[in-house]
Amino acid sequence: MTGRTIKVGIVGGTGYAGVELLRLLAQHPHCELVAITSRREAGTGVAEMFANLRGKVSLKFSDPAAARLTGCDLVFFATPNGVAMEQARALVDAGVRIIDVAADFRLKDVALWEKWYGMKHACPELVAEAVYGLPEVNRERVHEARVVANPGCYPTSVQLGFLPLLEAGIVDHGHLIADAKSGVSGAGRKAEVHTLLAEASDNFKAYGVPGHRHHPEIAQGLEGIAGRPVNLVFVPHLTPMIRGIHATLYARLTKQADLQALYERRYAKEAFVDVMPAGSHPDTRSVRGANFCRIAVHQPQGGDVVVVLCVIDNLVKGASGQAVQNMNIMFGLPETAGLEQLALLP
Amino acid sequence: MTGRTIKVGIVGGTGYAGVELLRLLAQHPHCELVAITSRREAGTGVAEMFANLRGKVSLKFSDPAAARLTGCDLVFFATPNGVAMEQARALVDAGVRIIDVAADFRLKDVALWEKWYGMKHACPELVAEAVYGLPEVNRERVHEARVVANPGCYPTSVQLGFLPLLEAGIVDHGHLIADAKSGVSGAGRKAEVHTLLAEASDNFKAYGVPGHRHHPEIAQGLEGIAGRPVNLVFVPHLTPMIRGIHATLYARLTKQADLQALYERRYAKEAFVDVMPAGSHPDTRSVRGANFCRIAVHQPQGGDVVVVLCVIDNLVKGASGQAVQNMNIMFGLPETAGLEQLALLP
Amino acid sequence: MTGRTIKVGIVGGTGYAGVELLRLLAQHPHCELVAITSRREAGTGVAEMFANLRGKVSLKFSDPAAARLTGCDLVFFATPNGVAMEQARALVDAGVRIIDVAADFRLKDVALWEKWYGMKHACPELVAEAVYGLPEVNRERVHEARVVANPGCYPTSVQLGFLPLLEAGIVDHGHLIADAKSGVSGAGRKAEVHTLLAEASDNFKAYGVPGHRHHPEIAQGLEGIAGRPVNLVFVPHLTPMIRGIHATLYARLTKQADLQALYERRYAKEAFVDVMPAGSHPDTRSVRGANFCRIAVHQPQGGDVVVVLCVIDNLVKGASGQAVQNMNIMFGLPETAGLEQLALLP
């Protein structure tokens, strides 16, 4: 496999998922980045916008119309929701495989998608075909996929956290709670007041308690894992940090089990899921900039509630790192290629 | 009442609860601060240690042995746990009333206290007498108390959040969950590695999931409110901010009710509990530096789980502000005296 | 003086200077806030936008057209630059006094103002009349003023820091350096990418080194103090904190002097300028939320360079607090009225 080079294009790329993809791909041993498009920034050097890429990425943003993406093996969409669905058809027809880091292909129920994302879906038939790119669940199908729907950040952490419990069928499916905390980069690189440092720093709040777009995505995933309907309360919170998600998950046990062994066994072969020793409290910085998910499982006071602590970097395992992991799987590369970097601590 | 001046002493006062007490008392219309003691800092001007007090507080720390606290009307203990229980007896016998901002008198079950705090209790008889100083529950008893056990920060937020539900008897007492997030000042002004900025900033983690000292305090309070045993899962988290607690509370409804009306009615006469409009998400900065508790109540998707969002400043309503509130109650002052300041936002 | 009530209006008020004015005025003993205007937010309760004001400020934003500001004794402009100059004339003619917290009346050289602010000045004749509201320099003139130009945040800290040196005439006027660091609230409550938490947190940078709007304002002030031209290098930096300015000032001594005594003497009667003991390093949090300026003066290694460390809260002494101080002076109130609050520490 060494020596094989994947020709990669990026549509979008001026946001945080974009710069993170660039950081990872610039250091990937089997990738050639051939084009990155942005209508607004066409002509601007990528490294002019993101100084960390200076000297390493000489590419300029090109106009979407002019970019020859059809010559790519793979195109990542690091765009706002609603863009990939417009362009995917043509690329797929040209034999280009696609990973959408946005949400266009995540929900199988198109009507539900249209309700939550507030627009008509332009390409429902690719929704049906698309594979939900959570490798720990769908690895084989990702390998064959033409279109991969890269999971959202919250959904990645919540699904990986509940997965062993649901597969084992030992918790009450009707009462799952996910109390999730995200760094501010999850809101994207958008000029908005509520994520200004002066607003979000030294501050903490919940948001979207009545409803959040990631709720149906998580529910769909959990139901697929459990093989039956689940009932989930999902409460996201904004945390004054740049990167990181900490999901604190609660479920009621219906059967006793050795939870530590269950988790360790389930993830024993997963390169990017790290089950911490019993009694641990993973911190988000232990995955800062790295494609890991670290998990600890607790049963406080030996009661009937299991508490799962699950951390990821929302921009890596929760977005661009997972996208690269999916790329590796799709093209038969070692799954860890380009993803070996350790978290930055402190 | 105007014109009445309370002579106040502080034991300790070199920590965060101490400097916050000083800030509040220095601006209190009916207080005279006569002594503040610290063995280690005896002779140091209070304002040398805390520059925000320069020009307003000219007092020096005095040696505990030399300080004539028995001339005070009231002594606050802003000390590590285990100090107040040694000195309280003598002061009470001298007619001095006491508010312990630490934990010595909070747990009625002395054996349980000794287990969690790792020492023998020096003064069990005052434990029995002490009043738990949550004004919204015990206002009348606080008024008469000689010894007030000022509640912990987490316990204040969790109890105020669950209170209306438990009083109304409409939730499953056997499955309460409190997912609480605290700023780092909650750990105190102590030289420790894990709360260094380089460790705790841009980071998020749970801690104490197997057990935390505030668990029995909260449980005792909730059981008192509910009038029966409760089962609580309590998961505290460390948040990269200085001040603030955000408690996210989950309970299963056993009866339907107009939750918004229930909360508004319960707290209608409370000066320091603000029930936000339906659909709100209170943020911790809205109480930064102020003695308020802001609460919102949600019932996501109309399901059977109620979600309560409750914020306080851990150093104010969660410590020194509540202590001043208790002082006001004890001495028949207007409950809001010296506590009218608005939160600092941004 | 007690009992006198000033009728106050605010134009604008949806930004940080606005909410800070509201916080201060809501607690001011001699003020009645009669109107606050915002075209965009007309009808919205002020406390809906700024939750810290809930229960204390019941006013709603009103449409500028409808607001009867001419009934006020004083109107604050907490608006973007260019608004006050359009409305000031009519108010002044109606006998209303004005404090502009923005920059419209700060530069006496209208051409220079137009160059830096990129618009034609609408009201040059009031520029000529306006008094620059740095009380420590212009107290008497502020008392009589109809229009006060409230100083900028950087200019306040740099002028107060250099003032004693320039008045004493003991430094080289041709080589003054101001290396200033500001919290992010200085950029205002505006939706912009570069001040997002994800951009500005855990990060530090200079900006505006080739030129910054506050440079001519500072230079004008310093020249007024020195009575001759000065040459100033001014380098502002963005610091990952909400509030605070730390100005580090460098000047070459042309005469030896007891610098500590010089500073203490100059500011002995100033309520809001605190000269720290020799050897001190003031920190910005010691003035967080308070109207103080704290200063320390150093002469490292006894060399010929004097280093002045000067901190203010950019929203208080650097904006709204100073505006209230100016109001107090204009109306003959005690200069500290409503400004007695201590800094929030930690």
Place this chain on the structure above:
Amino acid sequence: MTGRTIKVGIVGGTGYAGVELLRLLAQHPHCELVAITSRREAGTGVAEMFANLRGKVSLKFSDPAAARLTGCDLVFFATPNGVAMEQARALVDAGVRIIDVAADFRLKDVALWEKWYGMKHACPELVAEAVYGLPEVNRERVHEARVVANPGCYPTSVQLGFLPLLEAGIVDHGHLIADAKSGVSGAGRKAEVHTLLAEASDNFKAYGVPGHRHHPEIAQGLEGIAGRPVNLVFVPHLTPMIRGIHATLYARLTKQADLQALYERRYAKEAFVDVMPAGSHPDTRSVRGANFCRIAVHQPQGGDVVVVLCVIDNLVKGASGQAVQNMNIMFGLPETAGLEQLALLP
């Protein structure tokens, strides 16, 4: 060269320089980490202390007495000051080369060292031999060195910033000013109050204005570069961020020159010094986790003061990354080996 493996030992390694060395060496293509010592932590797995290393570094801390460091090709000292000087002699005699990341061998003037570091130097003869490991100045001598004194963080940024000016001899040597701002990790992983998040966050202050240990180190370096005495005012500041140094440097030009060209030419062949385009303002995050120094040079208003903006990550180019760079040079490896990672942004 490929295939060559350096056997490396680390003495110390429980601090931030240590964990950063481990992060870099774990990913270095030509290194084998054979031992890491810590008396206090002997027996503890390195990855138990630093969770980011889980799964990648299986080494345990070993007792210094038992560790066979003499079998190493190179030993890094990531210890408190005063440790390397005690152990260096024996290792050097055994043919082991040494890089001291602490300060023991930095100052050629032993008496000066003893004054600033408050202890007697145990090994003055190795001070004389040691090479100051600033590769951009001493590359050839580092290649041959048995003992490399790895520069301090502030000294690296200040020297690289002033270097082209001093070599060109176009500034007044008697009036150099370095106004430097550091993230809190520069203070080390030590339990101290002043670097707690609750103290240092949302706060900014200068420190050590009367004198700082890095002053003589910087002065020695600048004098070596200039070939004559220099006079430097150095003011360090503590910034509320984890990593990063921003040095803002001021010098008076004695000759005009094309400063941009001067800097670009001087650093054209340096892999780790990036001269930004004219008019730039480098931010510290653009080097977060990376071994780069980014520099911009300004001449505000065309005056006679040159302003240099210089950023590094204090733990990478300011400590462990530079140590690895020195190792690469010492052993004839490509200078960028193991140091190709891009900065983490955002």
